[in-house]
Amino acid sequence: MDPVRLEIFRHLLAAIAEEMGAVLRRTGFSPNIKERRDYSCALFTSDGELVAQAAHIPVHLGALPLSVQACREAFPELKPGDAVLLNDPFRGGTHLPDLTLVSPVFVEGNLLGFVASRAHHADIGGMAPGSMPLSREIFQEGLIIPPVKLMERGRPNPAVWELLLANVRTPDERRGDLRAQLAANERGVRRLQELAATYGLEALQAAFSALLDYAERLMRTLLQTLPDGTWHFEDALDDDGIGEESLWIRVALTIAGDTATIDFSETDPQCAGSLNAVRAITVSAVYYVFRALLGYDVPANAGCLRPLRIVTRPGTLVDARPPAAVAGGNVETSQRIVDVLLGALAQVCSDRIxxxxxxxxxxxxxxxxxxxxxxxxxxxxxxxxxxxxxxxxxxxxxxxxxxxxxxxxxxxxxxxxxxxxxxxxxxxxxxxxxxxxxxxxxxxxxxxxxxxxxxxxxxxxxxxxxxxxxxxxxxxxxxxxxxxxxxxxxxxxxxxxxxxxxxxxxxxxxxxxxxxxxx
Structure with missing residues (x-):
């Protein structure tokens, strides 16, 4: 694709994600949404690949593709006007307060892609107000929502709304923030349909593919500038709030030509407390670090991950298995994963870390x-x-x-x-x-x-x-x-x-x- 045309499409798509965020902020009900802006919005291809995002929350954005994939698997025949809600960390979520809403985008009966918003709701039930407790299992952390249709063909699903609002301490806030997410998704759907009407469905789909390929080429070019080899680093979390032992995260970073392997296999087993991270969070952290390492203005999409092989061992702090408690993994363990990755990269390119x-x-x-x-x-x-x-x-x-x-x-x-x-x-x-x-x-x-x-x-x-x-x-x-x-x-x-x-x-x-x- 002509580079000027590609750049135009890149900014058009990113602007849609940013506009979704503006709608969510302006219509949000709780201070957590309208003041702190604890939310993220992104666009996806029909295959569920991240193609554009707003400059929102890294831990949200890197995990959103797995949420979209979970929705596609649960509802392979989505219709216009549908909106799928989920928060299950073991089915594409991160932790329970982060509610994800996924909406399909249809153009002339054809599925163009998806839009998604993820927002941290200040309470989703559980054993403590705020749904960030010192838990020992996920069932203590709040209401677990697998992929369900919050909206079906443009109409609310009253049973889902009633079940959700009956299990939270602040139902008015939750209702208001969910409506704000619906408004954000509807704006994203409309703007993508307008782009397709202006440029044509095939041209827009071609732009999706070209942007993903372009980001992949840039990441491969970056990796080729780094020396080949394997580097190790480790750092620890203080404790899990249940015991006093430090919890170690270990990485082996291997660069070979235009690819990299990020291996967390030697990380400590998942813990009794809530600092366990699901694999989606680990993928988010890797995506964030390597996207930042590019150091110049490039598309932020799934193409950046194609040259990266992420290895985790199930049952560890960075790839927890149910019914592990995970409330703190999203917010705390994700930060230590970044520290460990940067510590390894500091041995490779110290002048940039x-x-x-x-x-x-x-x-x-x-x-x-x-x-x-x-x-x-x-x-x-x-x-x-x-x-x-x-x-x-x-x-x-x-x-x-x-x-x-x-x-x-x-x-x-x-x-x-x-x-x-x-x-x-x-x-x-x-x-x-x-x-x-x-x-x-x-x-x-x-x-x-x-x-x-x-x-x-x-x-x-x-x-x-x-x-x-x-x-x-x-x-x-x-x-x-x-x-x-x-x-x-x-x-x-x-x-x-x-x-x-x-x-x-x-x-x-x-x-x-x-x-x-x-x-």
């Missing part, structure tokens, strides 16, 4: 009865931290890194929506690692409860610091504090407890590692 970033999403959930309304609320947030320094620049402070790409919940929005008050919010000065280039600093966020609530922390890098590179110092680990009547209690990285009105919850997030020896 940053030191470790904070390595956690600092998950905080608070939930209970809101005395203002007499109804349940569930607040969920991931908190920013320090980015790792690069070979030519200091790390950024107080930023979401790697597998997450959300914003914070603004103080005004948080205090309006929940019985909470933010008493302190600042950069954690000096928490970044020293080096020729310093790691970015973490942040401090302190929240006062205005009513009794259950608090859950699911955080990492509290015992093991983010590593520096090339002689740079590690960043400072994070800290979790529970302040009761002016008594400051240090808390574990993973814990769930009942707190009272007037208690304060304080998180100090990790800094990024430094790069190069300090002056």
């Amino acid at each position: 940053p030191a470790a970033s904070q390595g956690t999403m600092n998950n905080l959930t608070i939930g209970g009865l809101d005395p203002r309304t007499g109804r349940y609320y569930a607040y969920y947030e991931t908190l920013a931290g320090g980015a790792g320094a690069t070979p030519d620049a200091d790390g950024t402070s107080a930023v979401h890194t790697h597998m997450t790409n959300t914003l914070n919940t603004p103080v005004e929005a948080l205090e309006y929506a929940y019985p909470l008050r933010v008493t302190h919010y600042a950069i954690r000065d000096g928490s970044g690692g020293a080096g020729r280039h310093r790691g970015g600093d973490g942040l401090i966020r302190e929240i006062e409860l205005l009513a009794p609530a259950q608090v859950t922390w699911l955080t990492e890098r509290r015992r093991r610091a983010p590593y520096g590179l090339a002689g740079g110092a590690p960043g400072q680990p994070g800290r979790n504090l529970w302040i009761r009547r002016d008594e400051v209690r240090p808390m574990p990285g993973k814990i769930s407890f009942q707190a009272e009105a007037g208690d304060r919850i304080r998180i100090e997030t990790p800094g990024g590692g430094g790069w190069g020896p300090p002056a």
Whole structure:
């Protein structure tokens, strides 16, 4: 295809995914969607290959193709107006709060492809508000949804809606956010149909194929610039919240010509707690790292993965088997997989790899009865931290890194929506690692409860610091504090407890590692 025409199609398709995200944000009901923007949107071929995406959440986007594949297998004869909902991590999902909605796109009776949106819902039931508990099996984490038709030929499936809303603490929020996802998908369907009407169905399908092939060629070209060989790296998660043992993730990276094999076979077995990641998450992390390594403007699609062979051993932390608990695998283990991959690549092309970033999403959930309304609320947030320094620049402070790409919940929005008050919010000065280039600093966020609530922390890098590179110092680990009547209690990285009105919850997030020896 003519390169100018190919570039036009590339941006047209990416713009559709971005517009889907704008619709989802503007019509979303919960602060988690409309403020934090914890969602992702993408387009797929009729075979389920990712062909275009918005600049949303990496851990969502790399796993979405498996969700589309699960929908195609469950419903091989989808019709116009259908919309399939799922969240089952063992059938293409990531963890239960991430609800995925897949819609087919038909043009003149022919299946052109699919659009999909994935959004993190602040509660999907389970043993703790926010559905991010310290669980031992997936059944404790919330409602498990296999591929089901939320909409059929443009009409709601009332049984599915009623079943879902009866199993969550905040049904009005869930209804509103799901309707926002439906609106986003409908916009994507309409825009693809308009493109097909303008350029023709065959031309659009040819553009899909050409973009996938182009991304594959670019990835193969990148790999050919790297030396052949095998490199090893390992890093550990602090613990699983059940025991105190470190959990090791190990990779063997082999580059041979224009291909790479990423082998996680020596990773520790799946754990008793919720830090198990399904294979879809591991694929997401690999896709993110190698897509970022390209270093220049290329299509973000499934073609990037074609030269990569990803090896996992079933029953391990990076390829968990049911009924393993997985709530934290999506948010925490995904970050450590990235750290391990970057550590291996630092031995291959050290001049292009940053030191470790904070390595956690600092998950905080608070939930209970809101005395203002007499109804349940569930607040969920991931908190920013320090980015790792690069070979030519200091790390950024107080930023979401790697597998997450959300914003914070603004103080005004948080205090309006929940019985909470933010008493302190600042950069954690000096928490970044020293080096020729310093790691970015973490942040401090302190929240006062205005009513009794259950608090859950699911955080990492509290015992093991983010590593520096090339002689740079590690960043400072994070800290979790529970302040009761002016008594400051240090808390574990993973814990769930009942707190009272007037208690304060304080998180100090990790800094990024430094790069190069300090002056």
